[in-house]
Amino acid sequence: MGVTDQNLRQLIAPVSARGRAAAHKAEVSAAATGGMLVAEVVRLPQHVNRHSHPYHQLVMGLTGTAEIDMLGLAAHLDVSHACVVPSNTYHDFYGRPSNHVLVINIDADSPVFTDQAHPDHASLATLFDRPRLISLDNGMRQLTQVSIQEIQRNPHDRALRHYLGSAIIRCLSQRLLPSTSQHERGLLDMYKIDNYIFEHLDETISIADLAACLCLSERRFHGIFKAQMQQTPHQYIIDQRLDKAIQLITNTSLSLIEISELCGFSSQSALTSSVRKYRGTTPGRLRNG
DSSP, X not given: OOOOHHHHHHHTSOOOHHHHHHHHHHHHHHHHTTSOEEEEEEOOOSSOEEEOOSSEEEEEXXXXXXXXXXXXXXXXXSTTEEEEEOTTOOEEEEEOTTOEEEEEEEOXXXXXXXXXXXXXXXXXXXXXXXXXXXXXXXXXXXXXXXXXXXXXXXXXOXXXXXXXXXXXXXXXXXHHSOOHHHHHHOOOOHXXXXXXXXXTTTSOOOHHHHHHHTTOOHHHHHHHXXXXXXXXXXXXXXXXXHHHHHHHHHHOOOOHHHHHHHTTOSXXXXXXXXXXXXXXXXXXXXXXX
């Protein structure tokens, strides 16, 4: 079962009495682990809102696209990107039609943040120490996909949302706390890479182009990129082209030829072939819902 707009709409329905009982169970479980954590699928409004909140928040794109601006740091959210909103950080946000995001809220007063002796303090405190834009590697995208599918299977199980949200937070924090070997060789600035790809999406993008953005040799760039993102730069570029193409297919009336050109595919047939090969569907099925 894939993550679809129709399936996600069912997850934002009001919680039943059974759901409230499960929510209480999740709260008890959360208290036992040192703080409250809530994972919810929501749809961001299509008009700009602004607020802050006393808890930390991770926001991950699921369907469509959404925008969040945190003190001038703008985040474009889709299936490959997420953002971290620390507690008490004012941010503007809105979503485009058919957007859904996974929102994970975690208590900023939890011992994991306030007690330096806590075994997870270093990784989690680092994750939420400032607003962040995050490019999700293959492993994180797969974990998010599987988590949403499990939530779809058990839409009223709040405890399950807590455990899956905890897993996502933990895995993400470990990626942002590099090992010694990772620290020695450095991590790539994925925000700069993503900006370059976005600005040149309708053009041919080479590995040399991306390496030049970071003043690295092509060979060194390829090795670091593959270790950091768990896929080759070439596959990452294809994923970005496909993410944008699918967004345009599902949310606009542009022809497939126009979408192919905008997203850097050589032809409509090349777009169709890539959607079928890498996403297991076709442009026609995406457009028809």
